[in-house]
Amino acid sequence: MPRTLEDVGYRIYWFTWALLLGLTLLMLATGYLVLPKLVLVVLLILAMLIKALLIGAHFMHLRFEKLSLVLAVAGGILATATALFFLISIDGMRILRLSLP
């Protein structure tokens, strides 16, 4: 398995591009499928997360960086986004109770 970016060259970018394009087409195709709403949402979110991972790992080169940087970036985003979500949720829950027109 290649350990550095130099080992894989440009192939990895266009392979990632093809995967991203395929996933996007699949996501658009779900609009024509008759599926329960929950299944559809889970499928779309899964595809979204795979696309985000592909971009982060291959285009942004996180796959080839030191583990400490990868953990700092992933942990930083997850920890702060979670904190932010709970800060917003105080008002968010109030909005849910009020119910918008």
Place this chain on the structure above:
Amino acid sequence: MENSATVSTLDSPWGGAASPFGVSWQKLMMWVFIISDALLFAGLLASYGFVRLASPHWPNRAEVFHLQFIGLMTFLLISSSATMATAVGGARQGNRTLTLRFLFLTILGGLAFLGMQAYEWATLIGEGARLDANPWGVPAFTAFFFLLTGFHGSHVLSGVIILAVVALRSAAGRSSPHGVELAGLYWHFVDLVWVFIFTLFYLI
């Protein structure tokens, strides 16, 4: 004595040494910026999620937008990320021609995306969409549409300007591979954000 103390501090047991993240400070700061900018979008998307859940009705996006058109915009942004990554690869190899060619293609992709977004905005505004009202009955729908796509579009615009500056500097032989890589990180982040907006706002 002082020298040996410095060495023992740098050679930490966990292997961090003088560069614990193994990247330059410029790249580390770009990552810090990306994390903080990601929070801006995380906040916007979380707010959108709460409002969406609180609304008893939400317009059917397939009836408001041409999803094939949005799919084409997504294709353009994904393709521009691939060309940007190739430009970064070219810069690392010291191949200026390849770098410039793919930087140019990336800028072109960014401009095409912006043009299509402007067309989408103009079409919706023509149909009566405003920040506080729209013909589909849920005012928050267009408020979030303009907010999310507007913030993202402003990031694309600044990305295109940054890439143009990097391309000009590269053409003049004044840009380092490192500079191209930092611009690339920002551009991929813009693509990454669109992945979330495309799924959460247009498809779900």
